[in-house]
Amino acid sequence: MNVRLELETIAARAVGAVSRAAGRGGGTTLPGKLLWKLDPASVDALAARLTSGVVLISATNGKTTTTAMAAKILGGEHRLVWNRAGANLLSGLASALVSARSADLGLFEIDEGALPEAIWRTRPRVVSLGNLFRDQLDRYGELELVAERWRTAVERLPGWTTLVVNGDDPILAELAEGRKQVLRFGLDDPRHARPSLQHAADSKYCVRCGTPYEYAAAYVGHLGDYRCPACGHERPPLDIAAREIELVGLTGSRFRLDTPQGSTAVELALPGLYNVYNAVAAASLSLALDVSPTTIARGLADFSAAFGRFERIPAGTKTIVVLLIKNPAGANEVLRTLEVGVPPVLLIALNDAIADGQDVSWIWDVDFEPLLPHVGRVVATGDRAAELGLRLVYGGLSDDRLEVIPELEEALDRSLELVDAGTELVILPTYTAMLSLRGILTERKYVRPYWDGGT
Amino acid sequence: MTIRVGHLYPEYLNIYADRGNIAVLTRRAALRGHELVVESIGIGEQMRPGAHDLLYIGGGQDREQALIAPDLADKSSTIREAVAGGAALLAVCGGYQLLGRGYRGRDGSLMPGVGLFSHETVAGTTRMIGDVLLECELEPGTRRRLAGFENHAGRTLLDSGAEALGRVVHGFGNDGESGLEGCRVGRAIGTYLHGPLLPRNAWLADWLLAQALAHSRGDTAPTLEPLPDELEAEAFRVAAERARERGGRR
Numbered sequence: 001m002n003v004r005l006e007l008e009t010i011a012a013r014a015v016g017a018v019s020r021a022a023g024r025g026g027g028t029t030l031p032g033k034l035l036w037k038l039d040p041a042s043v044d045a046l047a048a049r050l051t052s053g054v055v056l057i058s059a060t061n062g063k064t065t066t067t068a069m070a071a072k073i074l075g076g077e078h079r080l081v082w083n084r085a086g087a088n089l090l091s092g093l094a095s096a097l098v099s100a101r102s103a104d105l106g107l108f109e110i111d112e113g114a115l116p117e118a119i120w121r122t123r124p125r126v127v128s129l130g131n132l133f134r135d136q137l138d139r140y141g142e143l144e145l146v147a148e149r150w151r152t153a154v155e156r157l158p159g160w161t162t163l164v165v166n167g168d169d170p171i172l173a174e175l176a177e178g179r180k181q182v183l184r185f186g187l188d189d190p191r192h193a194r195p196s197l198q199h200a201a202d203s204k205y206c207v208r209c210g211t212p213y214e215y216a217a218a219y220v221g222h223l224g225d226y227r228c229p230a231c232g233h234e235r236p237p238l239d240i241a242a243r244e245i246e247l248v249g250l251t252g253s254r255f256r257l258d259t260p261q262g263s264t265a266v267e268l269a270l271p272g273l274y275n276v277y278n279a280v281a282a283a284s285l286s287l288a289l290d291v292s293p294t295t296i297a298r299g300l301a302d303f304s305a306a307f308g309r310f311e312r313i314p315a316g317t318k319t320i321v322v323l324l325i326k327n328p329a330g331a332n333e334v335l336r337t338l339e340v341g342v343p344p345v346l347l348i349a350l351n352d353a354i355a356d357g358q359d360v361s362w363i364w365d366v367d368f369e370p371l372l373p374h375v376g377r378v379v380a381t382g383d384r385a386a387e388l389g390l391r392l393v394y395g396g397l398s399d400d401r402l403e404v405i406p407e408l409e410e411a412l413d414r415s416l417e418l419v420d421a422g423t424e425l426v427i428l429p430t431y432t433a434m435l436s437l438r439g440i441l442t443e444r445k446y447v448r449p450y451w452d453g454g455t
Numbered sequence: 456m457t458i459r460v461g462h463l464y465p466e467y468l469n470i471y472a473d474r475g476n477i478a479v480l481t482r483r484a485a486l487r488g489h490e491l492v493v494e495s496i497g498i499g500e501q502m503r504p505g506a507h508d509l510l511y512i513g514g515g516q517d518r519e520q521a522l523i524a525p526d527l528a529d530k531s532s533t534i535r536e537a538v539a540g541g542a543a544l545l546a547v548c549g550g551y552q553l554l555g556r557g558y559r560g561r562d563g564s565l566m567p568g569v570g571l572f573s574h575e576t577v578a579g580t581t582r583m584i585g586d587v588l589l590e591c592e593l594e595p596g597t598r599r600r601l602a603g604f605e606n607h608a609g610r611t612l613l614d615s616g617a618e619a620l621g622r623v624v625h626g627f628g629n630d631g632e633s634g635l636e637g638c639r640v641g642r643a644i645g646t647y648l649h650g651p652l653l654p655r656n657a658w659l660a661d662w663l664l665a666q667a668l669a670h671s672r673g674d675t676a677p678t679l680e681p682l683p684d685e686l687e688a689e690a691f692r693v694a695a696e697r698a699r700e701r702g703g704r705r
Contacts (some may be wrong), residue, residue: 055529134470142516142517142518143515143516144517144518204466205518205519205522210518210522247551303563339584352697358585358586358697359471359584359604359606359650359699360650361471361472361475361649361650362472362603363472364471364472364474364475364650364651365469383693384690384693386655386689386690386692386693387654387655387690387693387694389686389690390654390655390686390687390690391475391654393686394475394479394482394654404686404689440615
């Protein structure tokens with residue numbers, strides 16, 4: 001028994017309890033920050049105690065949802081420790097480890113930038129890489145930079161680690177090449193392909209020779225069935241695939257999950273093709289832990305939504321639907337799910353704190369255009385409400401259908417006033433706007449605080 | 456009137472929502488009864504001399520910039536002649552660097568640029584990221600402010616005698632030291648302020664449109680009738696506030 005570690009852990013737990021008791025936003029990272037400061041190597045030691053090992057999940061988009069789905073699948077067979085509130089830096093991981101007394105399996109979503117260090121410290125049993133999109137260049141730097149760091153981190157993985165990658169993402173497929181322990185997942189249903197690559201598509205050019213890829217099917221951004229006409233670099237054969245996908249508007253989806261261990265039907269209560277990707281990622285990493293397809297399908301069917309990603313919240317006679325937006329690729333997919341049954345009123349909240357991205361230029365890469373002619377009214381709010389308002393006006397929203405109300409609570413009340421009883425208000429917030437919004441909704445007793453375990 | 460815009464490599468250089476700048480020019484021209492016709496100029500496509508009143512080049516990630524660099528070298532003299540002939544131009548971020556004399560890597564090698572702007576960009580080890588506020592004097596006696604966001608590793612060093620776009624009020628600017636930002640040659644402007652710059656800085660959009668109209672008519676730049684610009688003013692106010700609070704911090 002490591003006495004120093006024990007003392008540090010006890011101290012960190014106490015800080016977490018005090019922070020929660022004081023009602024200061026859950027204390028999800030505070031104890032970890034302390035432990036992380038005191039002794040970074042404690043993460044290595046605490047992780048090494050997990051007898052079933054550690055799973056790390058990273059991606060630009062969908063890591064919180066994928067992790068929460070995996071927790072639902074794996075929760076029956078393991079005593080889990082996981083960072084459920086999305087605190088995904090090393091300090092958040094430390095916090096989760098501190099609070100886990102009897103866990104056998106660690107399940108952690110990890111920030112793209114923090115992945116190399118997390119790999120180095122936790123020696124994971126499984127690493128799942130979901131996608132790489134252009135995201136908050138002010139924080140992460142260029143896509144190629146993140147890819148390069150991941151490449152180096154993957155090269156240093158122990159031979160016994162299973163690497164789970166999205167084969168539909170050219171950079172990730174290439175990164176997995178040559179490794180023995182690899183599971184490649186993807187989508188296979190050209191009926192859901194986009195007619196063309198989106199404006200915001202990132203990895204349009206062959207990772208090997210720079211020629212533009214040709215897509216037999218592009219599903220989400222640059223994810224799809226690609227082939228380079230010059231050098232022949234193409235999507236690898238998929239080990240795990242979603243086929244015969246049916247999307248049911250804002251309600252959910254159904255698909256057939258094909259795995260080396262057989263096929264199973266999956267029902268998902270989350271909308272959009274991007275959530276099918278998240279589900280297949282969660283399924284794949286579970287397969288890497290020897291979970292059966294039946295258990296996977298059951299876990300996915302039971303899953304509702306991860307923190308703030310897609311929530312339906314009753315608010316008196318009306319319902320609030322919250323869909324997080326944070327970068328062009330993610331926001332485009334959210335908007336795409338709204339195209340079926342456009343909401344009469346949309347509240348969009350744009351903040352520019354560090355967690356949102358201080359550089360708000362990304363909103364210009366979001367394809368608002370197809371939605372705007374059909375939506376009745378849009379309320380723009382948040383710290384950069386005027387900037388957002390301008391984006392919408394240039395996107396074709398007429399002045400009389402736009403209201404700019406920077407103050408969030410005021411904007412929320414105005415939006416609720418605009419929707420009829422019995423109908424839904426759809427809110428698209430950036431990360432810190434989502435946190436503030438949840439604060440307001442908690443105060444009004446519409447939702448429980450997130451550190452109690454969700455809505 | 457018709458304003459003919461040549462948009463260089465929109466498929467490659469679009470990292471910071473450059474289409475937003477084009478959208479602003481299009482709308483503000485239309486509100487004054489002018490039509491903006493935007494032609495995309497890609498790799499291997501010829502640029503006809505005198506065919507454009509306004510040229511636009513945006514920024515890309517290193518990889519995309521490397522992909523277009525050889526083609527841009529072929530177009531160098533045509534671009535320089537267009538500006539010498541009175542065409543307006545806006546170059547943003549990577550495009551701004553590419554239009555200088557060249558980009559010097561950490562190993563000392565020089566990747567040659569178009570040579571329109573009298574500057575050289577040197578690779579830096581840290582990125583200069585954040586909100587920026589500039590003061591410009593494009594017309595003698597008229598000072599205007601520009602608010603934007605910068606994100607660049609390159610340090611752009613202006614030759615002595617080269618004219619900057621503006622003086623840095625808050626932020627890093629060309630190199631983080633000189634207090635200067637951007638470059639101007641005649642009706643051509645280059646800047647690190649991206650994402651898109653024009654929506655909240657409507658006066659610069661109008662300045663560019665007026666210069667483009669001047670080229671199109673072979674006349675002096677006209678005065679455009681003012682627009683209400685309430686949202687524009689509010690977006691500028693908040694962006695300028697951000698630059699004051701957090702611009703130029705490493």
